[in-house]
Amino acid sequence: MASKNLLLLAGDGIGPEAMAEVKKLIAAMNDKLGSDFVTDEGLVGGCAYDAHGAAISDADMAKAMAADAVLFGAVGGPKWDAVPYEVRPEAGLLRLRKDMELFANLRPAICYPALAASSSLKQEVVEGLDILIVRELTGGVYFGEPKQIVDLGNGQKRGIDTQVYDTFEIERISGVAFELARTRKNHVTSMEKRNVMKSGVLWNEVVTQTHKARYADVKLDHMLADAGGMQLVRWPKQFDVIVTDNLFGDMLSDIAAMLTGSIGMLPSASLGAPDAKTKKRKALYEPVHGSAPDISGKGIANPIAMIASFAMCLRYSFGMVAEADKLEAAIAAVLDDGLRTKDILSEGMTEVGTVQMGDAIIAKF
Amino acid sequence: MASKNLLLLAGDGIGPEAMAEVKKLIAAMNDKLGSDFVTDEGLVGGCAYDAHGAAISDADMAKAMAADAVLFGAVGGPKWDAVPYEVRPEAGLLRLRKDMELFANLRPAICYPALAASSSLKQEVVEGLDILIVRELTGGVYFGEPKQIVDLGNGQKRGIDTQVYDTFEIERISGVAFELARTRKNHVTSMEKRNVMKSGVLWNEVVTQTHKARYADVKLDHMLADAGGMQLVRWPKQFDVIVTDNLFGDMLSDIAAMLTGSIGMLPSASLGAPDAKTKKRKALYEPVHGSAPDISGKGIANPIAMIASFAMCLRYSFGMVAEADKLEAAIAAVLDDGLRTKDILSEGMTEVGTVQMGDAIIAKF
Numbered sequence: 001m002a003s004k005n006l007l008l009l010a011g012d013g014i015g016p017e018a019m020a021e022v023k024k025l026i027a028a029m030n031d032k033l034g035s036d037f038v039t040d041e042g043l044v045g046g047c048a049y050d051a052h053g054a055a056i057s058d059a060d061m062a063k064a065m066a067a068d069a070v071l072f073g074a075v076g077g078p079k080w081d082a083v084p085y086e087v088r089p090e091a092g093l094l095r096l097r098k099d100m101e102l103f104a105n106l107r108p109a110i111c112y113p114a115l116a117a118s119s120s121l122k123q124e125v126v127e128g129l130d131i132l133i134v135r136e137l138t139g140g141v142y143f144g145e146p147k148q149i150v151d152l153g154n155g156q157k158r159g160i161d162t163q164v165y166d167t168f169e170i171e172r173i174s175g176v177a178f179e180l181a182r183t184r185k186n187h188v189t190s191m192e193k194r195n196v197m198k199s200g201v202l203w204n205e206v207v208t209q210t211h212k213a214r215y216a217d218v219k220l221d222h223m224l225a226d227a228g229g230m231q232l233v234r235w236p237k238q239f240d241v242i243v244t245d246n247l248f249g250d251m252l253s254d255i256a257a258m259l260t261g262s263i264g265m266l267p268s269a270s271l272g273a274p275d276a277k278t279k280k281r282k283a284l285y286e287p288v289h290g291s292a293p294d295i296s297g298k299g300i301a302n303p304i305a306m307i308a309s310f311a312m313c314l315r316y317s318f319g320m321v322a323e324a325d326k327l328e329a330a331i332a333a334v335l336d337d338g339l340r341t342k343d344i345l346s347e348g349m350t351e352v353g354t355v356q357m358g359d360a361i362i363a364k365f
Numbered sequence: 366m367a368s369k370n371l372l373l374l375a376g377d378g379i380g381p382e383a384m385a386e387v388k389k390l391i392a393a394m395n396d397k398l399g400s401d402f403v404t405d406e407g408l409v410g411g412c413a414y415d416a417h418g419a420a421i422s423d424a425d426m427a428k429a430m431a432a433d434a435v436l437f438g439a440v441g442g443p444k445w446d447a448v449p450y451e452v453r454p455e456a457g458l459l460r461l462r463k464d465m466e467l468f469a470n471l472r473p474a475i476c477y478p479a480l481a482a483s484s485s486l487k488q489e490v491v492e493g494l495d496i497l498i499v500r501e502l503t504g505g506v507y508f509g510e511p512k513q514i515v516d517l518g519n520g521q522k523r524g525i526d527t528q529v530y531d532t533f534e535i536e537r538i539s540g541v542a543f544e545l546a547r548t549r550k551n552h553v554t555s556m557e558k559r560n561v562m563k564s565g566v567l568w569n570e571v572v573t574q575t576h577k578a579r580y581a582d583v584k585l586d587h588m589l590a591d592a593g594g595m596q597l598v599r600w601p602k603q604f605d606v607i608v609t610d611n612l613f614g615d616m617l618s619d620i621a622a623m624l625t626g627s628i629g630m631l632p633s634a635s636l637g638a639p640d641a642k643t644k645k646r647k648a649l650y651e652p653v654h655g656s657a658p659d660i661s662g663k664g665i666a667n668p669i670a671m672i673a674s675f676a677m678c679l680r681y682s683f684g685m686v687a688e689a690d691k692l693e694a695a696i697a698a699v700l701d702d703g704l705r706t707k708d709i710l711s712e713g714m715t716e717v718g719t720v721q722m723g724d725a726i727i728a729k730f
């Protein structure tokens with residue numbers, strides 16, 4: 001069997017620190033379990049801009065296209081706040097998503113039992129929470145054209161973005177949501193603003209049709225996205241799988257992540273369609289948190305979201321389900337032991353740095 | 366002095382029940398305080414569709430344009446789920462906002478002390494919460510063109526919405542936010558997605574310029590809207606005034622409302638620009654909650670948001686600040702007395718219906 005090719009794009013801020021822990025883990029798996037990961041590295045975000053004047057170079061993009069999976073850290077920081085829009089750090093991530101056609105973004109919002117008390121929500125509201133947000137990632141207002149600022153004269157400018165969804169895009173993302181629901185509690189909630197947006201009307205229609213034609217066994221609810229946001233805060237356990245568009249997914253998944261009290265803990269997977277011949281999906285795995293420039297370089301960043309993203313990689317890109325389960329169990333075990341990075345510290349727990357946290361998880365694995 | 370002309374548009378669902386309590390209050394003010402309110406009524410939403418085939422008739426629209434202020438209940442319900450998009454219940458509200466040019470939507474998210482325990486958030490996170498969300502209401506993706514569904518053939522359709530903001534729109538809404546901040550804690554947080562949207566880039570630029578030119582004494586922060594949603598859930602008391610666009614405002618204000626545990630309690634004001642001559646602003650006041658068809662007609666709806674909306678009307682349309690303060694104090698007093706409608710009921714409190722709640726507030730006023 002061919003080796004497993006990973007491209008590591010650590011990015012900016014705490015990205016490299018978190019990625020370093022995954023590198024150690026990969027080395028340990030190759031050494032001790034005889035895994036056959038081959039890693040390469042590249043630049044994305046502000047560091048790529050500094051090196052090449054672009055948020056990702058064509059050479060690194062080519063590596064990403066060729067890899068079996070991409071592990072992505074985080075991008076951005078105040079250093080690059082004033083760079084031109086086209087080469088801002090986020091442009092690297094958006095190009096990866098678009099060129100690799102990673103239309104399905106899976107964002108689990110799980111409340112680790114050891115952390116239930118650290119949420120801003122009441123413990124009974126979040127304890128045992130296990131939601132999966134399936135966010136459309138290559139369409140909508142992120143990529144629709146026209147997207148521009150027009151000078152109207154007289155000191156007036158006009159900023160324009162375009163929200164566009166085609167039937168096939170809604171069909172394929174809802175298919176992913178229904179399939180995943182079948183492996184969970186068999187319940188999908190679709191969120192849009194059909195009372196205001198035509199793309200929402202189409203979204204609702206296509207999800208309903210897809211459900212009827214192919215997934216009638218799954219329970220389907222529709223909710224307006226604003227009401228959905230409220231319900232997430234009120235009683236999140238009512239949800240199993242939520243499927244929504246790119247922009248609503250951005251907002252709602254961040255809110256869901258925050259509910260768990262564990263934003264530094266949550267991974268995500270961005271998947272393409274299975275290749276017609278090989279059945280393999282292009283894939284990128286990244287923490288939900290950002291580059292956290294305020295704490296970068298201090299050795300205190302929480303590497304768990306990055307490590308959990310690698311667990312998703314094992315599961316979805318390499319079918320290494322047993323290893324993924326084991327890695328997730330190792331994370332939970334370390335938390336049960338009371339180890340905490342600063343962001344999740346609470347009374348009576350043991351504060352550790354990034355490296356110690358990584359080491360402890362690897363030791364339990 | 367001319368009498369004060371109010372148009373009451375109770376709408377659907379619990380709208381009429383809640384509005385009935387405001388009518389009693391207005392009658393009591395005319396009777397006992399010698400106020401000079403003159404009320405007229407009209408139809409909006411599903412009931413208007415049933416009567417005229419439109420979500421608001423031209424005649425009622427004309428009344429709204431002529432009134433000193435409009436009190437609006439709520440619209441929509443399953444009965445009208447299948448009516449054509451152009452005449453759906455929400456179209457009535459959107460037409461009122463657009464034709465009256467109500468660009469500034471003020472949504473206070475206040476946590477009533479008596480209800481702090483009923484939030485899904487921890488008491489210490491929400492106790493004393495007092496945020497004002499200033500949402501742009503006549504622009505953005507709600508009204509931008511093209512807004513349509515195109516048939517592409519081959520079973521494919523394309524849904525399109527357009528997010529558009531011009532400099533002057535951002536300038537005037539941020540002006541409102543800065544002015545209001547000066548009457549509060551002097552702190553504005555502007556939220557957009559400038560890392561993804563060109564309208565967000567322009568939003569950020571114009572808010573920054575407006576601040577520099579006219580409101581440099583106010584503290585201004587910028588936050589990405591997704592991060593803003595997270596921060597609202599994590600530690601909402603960091604905010605004073607939040608200014609944001611129509612769609613982000615829709616989501617964020619609903620989330621902020623839910624934080625307080627008091628969605629049935631929260632009012633809103635939608636204001637136009639002051640008239641060049643009379644200085645009067647067109648205005649519409651409405652509860653943040655919806656038409657709640659599931660509980661309508663049962664006499665259990667919470668009328669507080671509607672009554673609090675009338676308090677905002679007294680304050681912003683008629684400069685009746687003392688009366689507004691008194692009405693808000695009456696609401697708080699009734700809650701302190703332990704009276705609760707079903708939606709906010711907790712142990713040891715006295716459950717009352719819509720009418721009893723209205724009566725109790727009027728009695729304290």
Ligand SMILES: CC(C)[C@H](C(=O)O)[C@@H](O)C(=O)O
Nearest residue numbers: 090091093094250560561591
């Ligand atoms: C960094 C940014 C472009 C990105 C997005 O808006 O999608 C981020 O917020 C995310 O959710 O992955």
Ligand SMILES: CC(C)[C@H](C(=O)O)[C@@H](O)C(=O)O
Nearest residue numbers: 195196226455456458459615
């Ligand atoms: C009813 C609907 C059109 C409306 C909106 O989306 O603006 C509502 O959600 C609101 O926030 O007032």
